[in-house]
Amino acid sequence: MAITIKVVWMRCKGEPTGCPECGASHIEFSTSQPFDTWPSWGWCITCGHSWEDTVISTSVVRAIRSGSTGRRKATDSDLFAVKLPNGWLLEGELLPEITIDDVRQIGKIYWRRIVKPAARKKKRQLKRAVKKGATKAVKGALAGPAALALRADWETRAGGWEPPVIENPCPAGCDRGSYDLDTNIHEDSPRVTCSFCHGTGVDPTA
Template sequence: MLTLKIQQMTVDGHPYLCPDCASQAFTLDGSGFIDAFPVWGNCWNGHRWEEPLITLGTLKEIKAASTGRERAEDDDAFAIVIGGAVLAGILHPELTADDLKTAGGAAWKRIIKPAVRRRKRAAFRAVKRPVSNAVAAAQAAAIGAAWVLQAGGHSPDPDYKPEPINPCAACGGKGGHNIEYRLHKTTRVRCSVCSGTGEID
């Protein structure tokens, strides 16, 4: 997908505008793998239209013909000829290093300082997280020990086996079946429905 943000564009000297609101600024969105596909226009007011005269190949030509920006005062202009018509205009400016230098203090406050702050906080969290985890583990051990002391050293029954939450209907929650033979002794096989757990997910 190729999207070009256009500030203003003319076709043979006539302004090319949004058909609904006559806005100069819009985007041209092209998608597909064939250069002959038409593109869609989107203006800043939310209007959308199909532009069959401008194709994906045209967008690629505009992108290749754009002058780019070196300094803050430069315009990213383009001019191409499509079928005898001259398409000329200005693309939406991309941020350059010169823009940051020109903006000065505003760039420091809005872009650089928050980025430095984010990195500083990330480093602090990386150091703080293991420490807080160790403190939490120590607190959990202390609470567990206090609970055992208050409960009188209660130990659970070692023979206790909880009943299955959702018992298997095939084996009745036993986890297997006893197969009785006349020739051999009784054989226990694992239940293939619950895989021997006695529970169904």
């Protein structure tokens, strides 16, 4: 049965040790040999160098895997400390595996840093939209009476105003030279110029 461990860092006799090629500490050791004394296969995650490691044998890889502390909380580290066949102390840390607490902490971070701020931003946008809509509604409600008041004031000041009477009006029935077309295509009825009187509102044949 193949066994693989991924080391974050390790020390042998208190001295840092790592890849024989680049010295990096991130190393993966694997073995599938049935004999304890057989070497494991090392692979440097940093530079990609691989080698047969006679010090970290199959039995050492098994001892690290079975004897590491493991992790229960997100703040825990998966540490190990084993004695090599020659009596040296090898200690270090394994690459952490995902635990339930990790998922919980990630969920809290996701909620605190992403979901909650997004929800607050959306709430502020809705408040601004409601406020803006209410302001427009109030302005729209006041615009009509204000216009009527201004017109009444103007007519009072001007002594009253009535549109001039057109003599010889256009026989086509236009409204002073134009028509309001009823159509389902446009929201507002478009106003077009009368083609008979050419927009004058007066009978051209008179």
